[in-house]
Amino acid sequence: MIAVLGGHGKTGRAVCSALADRGVDARPLGRADWPDLASEVAGCEAAYVIAPNLHPDEPAYVASALAALGSAGVERVVYHSVASPYAPAMPHHLGKAVSEDLVRRSGLGWTILQPGAYLQNLDLTGPLDLPYSPDVRFGFLDLADLGRAAAVVLTEPGHGGATYELATRVATVRELADEAGVPVRRVADPGTHPWLSAMFAYYDDHGLPVGTRVLDAMVQRR
Numbered sequence: 001m002i003a004v005l006g007g008h009g010k011t012g013r014a015v016c017s018a019l020a021d022r023g024v025d026a027r028p029l030g031r032a033d034w035p036d037l038a039s040e041v042a043g044c045e046a047a048y049v050i051a052p053n054l055h056p057d058e059p060a061y062v063a064s065a066l067a068a069l070g071s072a073g074v075e076r077v078v079y080h081s082v083a084s085p086y087a088p089a090m091p092h093h094l095g096k097a098v099s100e101d102l103v104r105r106s107g108l109g110w111t112i113l114q115p116g117a118y119l120q121n122l123d124l125t126g127p128l129d130l131p132y133s134p135d136v137r138f139g140f141l142d143l144a145d146l147g148r149a150a151a152v153v154l155t156e157p158g159h160g161g162a163t164y165e166l167a168t169r170v171a172t173v174r175e176l177a178d179e180a181g182v183p184v185r186r187v188a189d190p191g192t193h194p195w196l197s198a199m200f201a202y203y204d205d206h207g208l209p210v211g212t213r214v215l216d217a218m219v220q221r222r
């Protein structure tokens with residue numbers, strides 16, 4: 001049995017589904033399970049830890065999760081980080097860089113996955129409005145590939161102490177939009193959250209490039 005913290009969200013569902021494909025039982029956990037997390041994870045051999053989007057204090061969330069895993073005797077943790085966590089211009093990335101350090105010093109067996117931006121973030125079924133340049137490069141990750149990679153590190157030996165960057169393909173948003181036959185339009189930042197504004201500004205200047213070879217090797221694709 002593998003506990004998946006944040007397991008009811010889109011990331012967690014991809015992880016649980018890939019585990020089910022391998023015949024492995026997953027226990028998705030959410031907010032309702034948090035007050036008694038140690039009991040909920042008891043008996044699990046490993047846990048996949050996903051923090052909610054834009055959690056105001058991800059290191060505190062991860063520290064609580066690690067404490068619960070430790071007290072319940074769960075021996076291994078896989079932490080869902082992000083590509084380029086140490087990017088001080090993006091506060092939510094920086095929270096993951098700090099959390100990675102907590103995971104590495106937790107005393108548990110650990111593996112860290114650093115996913116690129118999800119392909120599923122982009123709705124390519126119609127015209128696309130983008131608050132950053134459509135011409136910068138990203139390492140985009142398909143959520144199904146994230147699930148497969150998570151299932152590999154959760155169920156196969158040899159991944160303890162590893163940190164893997166994950167991307168399915170490298171592309172610009174304009175290339176993806178052109179392939180889908182939809183127009184892409186640069187729009188102003190809607191200003192919904194200061195951390196998202198910081199992310200859009202960073203994307204605008206640098207994109208978020210991630211190589212694809214680690215994922216290829218993990219899921220044996222060439």
Ligand SMILES: NC(=O)c1ccc[n+]([C@@H]2O[C@H](COP(=O)([O-])OP(=O)(O)OC[C@H]3O[C@@H](n4cnc5c(N)ncnc54)[C@H](OP(=O)(O)O)[C@@H]3O)[C@@H](O)[C@H]2O)c1
Pocket residue numbers: 005006007008009010011012029030031032034050051052053054080081082083115116117118121
């Ligand atoms: N989007 C991307 O391109 C991308 C790329 C790399 C990394 N990430 C990372 O992926 C994670 C987000 O995953 P997601 O999009 O799957 O998230 P999500 O769909 O928003 O789901 C997060 C889950 O966390 C649980 N949750 C929410 N608030 C909580 C709280 N205060 N305490 C405990 N659990 C709580 C919820 O479970 P319940 O509803 O069951 O309570 C929810 O199912 C973030 O850490 C993000 O930084 C995203």
